[in-house]
Structure formats: C-alpha cells, structure tokens
Amino acid sequence: MKEEQLPGSPSPHDRELPPGRHRSLREHLVNEIRMRSSEKPPEVRALWRRPSVGYPVLAALLSGTLVVTLSLIGGGSAPDPADSPRRLLERIARAAERAEVEDVRDDQFIYQKSTSGYPLRQADGAGGLCAQSGxxxxxxxxxxxxxxxxxxWxxxxxxxxxxxxKPDGAEGSRIPQNYRDLERLPTDxxxxxxxxxxxxxxxxxxxxxxxxxxxxxxNLMPPEVGAALFRAVAEIPGLRVVQDVVDEVGRRGFAITRADESDSVRTEWIxxxxxxxYLGQRTIVEKETGPCPLKPGSVAGSRALLERAVTDEAGQRP
Structure with a gap:
C-alpha cells in the first residue's frame, strides 16, 4: 500500500528516526540495527493460551474485534536439539493448518503491532574508528x-x-498486497x-x-497458505536450526535460518x-563490511511481532 501523510503531522525531516533509515525485514533489517540493550525488556501483553490450537489463530470475537493470539498454541513440546529444519517446519506447518479462523469480511482490517531495534553505532571522527553510541x-x-x-484506506x-x-493499486501485482491476495496463493x-x-x-x-x-x-497468513509456505521453505537448501534465541522483547525460542555465502548477514525466523x-525475525552479521562494521555474530536488526487481529475500523485497537 502507498502512504499519505496526514495533515498537520510532522514532515519526514522532523522525525527523530526517518522511515527511510529503518526499513522492515523485507530488506533483511540491515538498516534496522541494534545491540542488545541491558535494560529490562518492554512489557508484553499477556497472551491467552488455549490447548491444541494451531498457529496463527484468530481467537475470539471481542467488542467487534477478532483477536489473533501469537504465543497461544498449547500442547506442543520443546524442539529436540537434534531436530532438523525440515522436521521443525513440518510441525509448524501442521500447527498452521489446524488454525481456527472465523470469517474475515472485506470491509475489515488486518491489525499488526510490532517493535524493532538496532544498534546505534557511529564513526569516530578523530581516528576513523567505530564506537557504539550508548x-x-x-x-x-x-x-x-x-x-x-x-x-x-x-x-x-x-x-x-x-x-x-492508500487503497491497493490495480490487481495483478505479483506481491500479495492484502489478505484476499494471500488467499489466492498456492496451497500445494x-x-x-x-x-x-x-x-x-x-x-x-x-x-x-x-x-x-x-x-x-x-501478514496474517490464511491457514492452508501458511502451511504450504512452511513446507515449501523446508525444501530450500542450506537451512539450519539455532537453539536458545532471544527476540527483541526478551522471549526465548529457537530459530530457522539460512546463511548465504555471498551475503554479509543472515536472517533468523524465531x-x-x-x-x-512465530515471534519475529532478527538479522545476524556474518561478515564485517563497510566503514563501521559490526562484529560477526552481532544482532544487526531485530523485529518482534506483538499482536495480530482483525478489526472493524482502521485505528481500532483489539
């Protein structure tokens, strides 16, 4: 969707952090860079848990808002350290296709709340060295x-x-722009x-x-499409599992990742x-590049998914 600034809102030049510097994980979060803060992680809304329910789930219709819970799937077991990416992705796919989804109307909106972080680093003017800012x-x-x-809108x-x-453009874009587009993606x-x-x-x-x-x-993925996505990803060469990963808000889990020898970073799905x-993604430095590089193994950017829901109006919170 295209963006239009509301009347009376600050110009892009007045923002403390221009959006151009902090693109989403579509571009590997390279510009959303962050070192892990020593501060206490921000409080996250308690999530309702229901036994044996798949991911992602549209849970209950509350006050005109259909709530999607994130960490609500009970009945699972922690992954065995010996589990392969293929086995884990199959388990995730099975959970996805068991999701309980209420009807989503065309006149509704997909709500998503997330938080991102990056390390503040700057060049030392005197010696040309890099220093972490705070x-x-x-x-x-x-x-x-x-x-x-x-x-x-x-x-x-x-x-x-x-x-x-703005409303989406003409139909026919290869990239899904909305929930209805996602429903048309392959389920095989x-x-x-x-x-x-x-x-x-x-x-x-x-x-x-x-x-x-x-x-x-x-995106909020339709259950059968989400299941197909995870099973398709399992066929991608070079996947591996990373245990004991911490996301942007301090939640622990495991990650599926893929390293590309031609790239200086790799992305982890947590x-x-x-x-x-699904908790979010983070980007890990593999090689030092540029005039002010982060060390290999550093978190080069992180984004945590906090909540998804279907609402009746834009601006309505669950």
Missing part, C-alpha cells in the same frame, strides 16, 4: 491496519506520526515453492528464504519453543 535503543513500536480486500502509526495507507507446497522462486527472481534475485520471510513478517508460534 547501549543501543529500540526503534519503537509500529501499529498498522491494512484493508482486508485492499479497497479501503488503512493506517500506520509509528515515530509519533500517523500515515494513511510444490506450487508454493515455484511461486517463491519465481517471485524472488522477479524481485531482483531475492532469495526464496527472504521472499518467504517477508510474507511471514508482514519461534516459541513450546507453542511453535
């Missing part, structure tokens, strides 16, 4: 309401501003794999894992170890 700071929260069918709140999101894993590969080539050779990660980070719920 202990790092969060970029902050983002709330976004996207039209279910793409025909209505949405809303984004971040950096203290409100930006209206082989067909989904082909779609990921073709879309990656169309997006200037973006790799399949990155294409899938962008979908996962920014899941709750018990519920298998």
């Amino acid at each position: 202990s790092g700071r969060p970029v902050g929260d983002r709330e976004e309401w996207k039209s279910v069918d793409g025909t209505r 949405g809303l984004r709140r971040e950096y203290g501003d409100e930006l209206r999101l 894993p082989d067909a989904m794999y082909d779609w990921l590969h073709g879309t990656g080539e169309w997006q200037k050779n973006l790799d399949d894992f990155a294409v899938a990660g962008n979908l996962l980070a920014d 899941f709750d170890g018990t519920s298998l719920a």
Whole structure:
C-alpha cells in the first residue's frame, strides 16, 4: 500500500528516526540495527493460551474485534536439539493448518503491532574508528491496519506520526498486497515453492528464504497458505536450526535460518519453543563490511511481532 501523510503531522525531516533509515525485514533489517540493550525488556501483553490450537489463530470475537493470539498454541513440546529444519517446519506447518479462523469480511482490517531495534553505532571522527553510541535503543513500536480486500484506506502509526495507507493499486501485482491476495496463493507446497522462486527472481534475485520471510513478517497468513509456505521453505537448501534465541522483547525460542555465502548477514525466523508460534525475525552479521562494521555474530536488526487481529475500523485497537 502507498502512504499519505496526514495533515498537520510532522514532515519526514522532523522525525527523530526517518522511515527511510529503518526499513522492515523485507530488506533483511540491515538498516534496522541494534545491540542488545541491558535494560529490562518492554512489557508484553499477556497472551491467552488455549490447548491444541494451531498457529496463527484468530481467537475470539471481542467488542467487534477478532483477536489473533501469537504465543497461544498449547500442547506442543520443546524442539529436540537434534531436530532438523525440515522436521521443525513440518510441525509448524501442521500447527498452521489446524488454525481456527472465523470469517474475515472485506470491509475489515488486518491489525499488526510490532517493535524493532538496532544498534546505534557511529564513526569516530578523530581516528576513523567505530564506537557504539550508548547501549543501543529500540526503534519503537509500529501499529498498522491494512484493508482486508485492499479497497479501503488503512493506517500506520509509528515515530509519533500517523500515515494513511492508500487503497491497493490495480490487481495483478505479483506481491500479495492484502489478505484476499494471500488467499489466492498456492496451497500445494510444490506450487508454493515455484511461486517463491519465481517471485524472488522477479524481485531482483531475492532469495526464496527472504521472499518467504517477508510474507511471514508482514501478514496474517490464511491457514492452508501458511502451511504450504512452511513446507515449501523446508525444501530450500542450506537451512539450519539455532537453539536458545532471544527476540527483541526478551522471549526465548529457537530459530530457522539460512546463511548465504555471498551475503554479509543472515536472517533468523524465531519461534516459541513450546507453542511453535512465530515471534519475529532478527538479522545476524556474518561478515564485517563497510566503514563501521559490526562484529560477526552481532544482532544487526531485530523485529518482534506483538499482536495480530482483525478489526472493524482502521485505528481500532483489539
């Protein structure tokens, strides 16, 4: 969706953190850089838990708002350290296709709340060296309401501003722009794999894992489509599991990641170890590059998913 600044809101030049510096994980979070702060992680809303429910789930209709819980899947077990990426992704896929989804109307909105962080680093003018500025700071929260069918104005709140999101453009875009577009994606894993590969080539050779990660980070996935996505990703070469990962708000879990020798960073998808719920993504430095590099193994950016829901109006919170 395209963006339009609301009348009376600060200009982009007045913002403390211009959006251009902090793109989402669509571009691997390279510009959303953060070192782990020593401060206490921000408090996260308690999430309702229900036994044996798949991910992601539309839970209950409350005050006109259909709530999507994130870490609510009970009945799971922590992954065995010996589990392969394929086995874990199959478990995640099975949970996804068991999701309970109420009808989502065209006139509703997909609500998502997330928070991002990055390390503050700057060049030392005297010696040309790099120094960390403080202990790092969060970029902050983002709330976004996207039209279910793409025909209505949405809303984004971040950096203290409100930006209206224009209705989607003409149909036929290769990249899903709304929930209805997502429903039209393949539900067969082989067909989904082909779609990921073709879309990656169309997006200037973006790799399949990155294409899938962008979908996962920014969208509420229809259950059968989500299951196909995870099974298709399991066929991507070079995946591995990382145990005992901590996300942006301090939640622990495991990660599925893929390293590309030609890239200086790799992206981790973080899941709750018990519920298998998707928690967010972070980018890890693999090689030192540029005039002010982070050390290999450093977190180069992190984004945590806090809440998803379906609401009746843009700007309405669950």
